[in-house]
Amino acid sequence: MTHAAVRAARPATARASVLSAIRRGNATTASASPSSALTTRSWEYIKVSLSETGKVGIVQLNRPKALNALCSGLFHELNDAIRTLDNDPAVGAVVLTGLPKAFAAGADIKEMANTHFVDNYKSNFLGHWTEITQARKPVIAAVQGFALGGGCELAMMCDLIYAGDNAKFGQPEIKLGTIPGAGGSQRLVKAVGKSKAMELVLSGNMWSAEEAERAGLVARVFPADTVVAEAVKLGEQIASYSQVATQMCKEAVNKSFELSLAEGLHFERRLFQATFATKDQKEGMKAFAEKRAAQWTNE
Ligand code: CO8
Numbered sequence: 001m002t003h004a005a006v007r008a009a010r011p012a013t014a015r016a017s018v019l020s021a022i023r024r025g026n027a028t029t030a031s032a033s034p035s036s037a038l039t040t041r042s043w044e045y046i047k048v049s050l051s052e053t054g055k056v057g058i059v060q061l062n063r064p065k066a067l068n069a070l071c072s073g074l075f076h077e078l079n080d081a082i083r084t085l086d087n088d089p090a091v092g093a094v095v096l097t098g099l100p101k102a103f104a105a106g107a108d109i110k111e112m113a114n115t116h117f118v119d120n121y122k123s124n125f126l127g128h129w130t131e132i133t134q135a136r137k138p139v140i141a142a143v144q145g146f147a148l149g150g151g152c153e154l155a156m157m158c159d160l161i162y163a164g165d166n167a168k169f170g171q172p173e174i175k176l177g178t179i180p181g182a183g184g185s186q187r188l189v190k191a192v193g194k195s196k197a198m199e200l201v202l203s204g205n206m207w208s209a210e211e212a213e214r215a216g217l218v219a220r221v222f223p224a225d226t227v228v229a230e231a232v233k234l235g236e237q238i239a240s241y242s243q244v245a246t247q248m249c250k251e252a253v254n255k256s257f258e259l260s261l262a263e264g265l266h267f268e269r270r271l272f273q274a275t276f277a278t279k280d281q282k283e284g285m286k287a288f289a290e291k292r293a294a295q296w297t298n299e
Pocket residue numbers: 065066067069070105106107108109110111125126127129146148149150151172173176179180181182
């Protein structure tokens with residue numbers, strides 16, 4: 001679908017209501033949630049808000065002077081926020097976004113430029129970057145502007161990527177005399193295949209949002225100013241389902257990266273069978289037969 005068609009297909013009122021849902025300070029229904037403390041905490045590198053329903057956590061990388069370069073402190077804050085949102089029963093999904101010009105322009109080059117191998121090795125330098133991949137709740141990346149190096153890798157650590165039409169994806173580490181260090185040579189291959197990954201990693205070139213979508217890196221492209229609202233809308237949809245089934249869906253899809261087809265199918269079948277031990281499966285199928293909306297208890 002073209003951007004014009006996407007715009008036309010979305011009623012203005014729906015757009016407005018989604019946008020109003022992410023206005024900061026509008027999280028009235030969420031005040032009882034453990035995550036509400038995140039929205040008032042004083043952060044140095046991020047901002048956290050909740051959707052109007054309180055069911056979607058929105059984490060915004062906010063280091064504008066450095067185009068959201070990913071310094072160590074930023075990752076500590078990000079991990080704190082994601083951990084709290086992930087452990088909050090009121091939250092069903094998380095959106096991770098950046099600024100209009102940059103989702104993140106990579107690891108902080110100035111911070112790491114003069115570090116050395118032995119120290120980095122001993123301290124497991126940047127090892128805490130991958131904590132976001134441990135989240136059990138779905139994390140949706142909403143990317144505007146540059147997603148380069150570690151920024152592209154961070155987006156790939158999320159469960160799926162929505163891109164604004166101004167997004168630029170790349171792994172330019174080769175231009176700095178180094179290589180991708182957080183998935184650019186691994187997750188990228190799984191997302192787009194060897195030839196396209198090689199081209200991006202070896203050239204250091206950037207892909208437009210359309211190229212990234214064509215390659216399968218990005219699920220959908222939206223006009224840049226609507227991508228966060230669209231990600232929140234998807235988060236609300238996900239949060240409206242059973243959290244148990246959602247967690248199992250995410251776990252099963254992620255296992256496909258690690259297991260052979262036979263092992264993966266075995267894992268999927270066991271999880272599918274396990275859903276029949278949940279109240280939500282009973283409720284979901286009963287509600288279907290009774291032609292009513294399911295009332296999930298997340299049990
Ligand atoms: N690190 C530190 N500072 C940065 C970074 C960065 N990655 N990117 C931009 N900045 C800073 C600039 O230095 C500048 O600061 P100042 O105003 O103080 O000079 C400010 O942000 C604005 O940047 P520009 O003036 O360069 O803005 P432009 O619009 O002209 O250019 C670009 C935008 C093209 C994005 C450009 O800034 C750029 O090329 N940035 C670097 C991109 C890059 O190479 N990223 C890869 C970094 S390496 C990496 O990510 C490895 C990850 C390994 C993870 C390992 C985990 C275990």
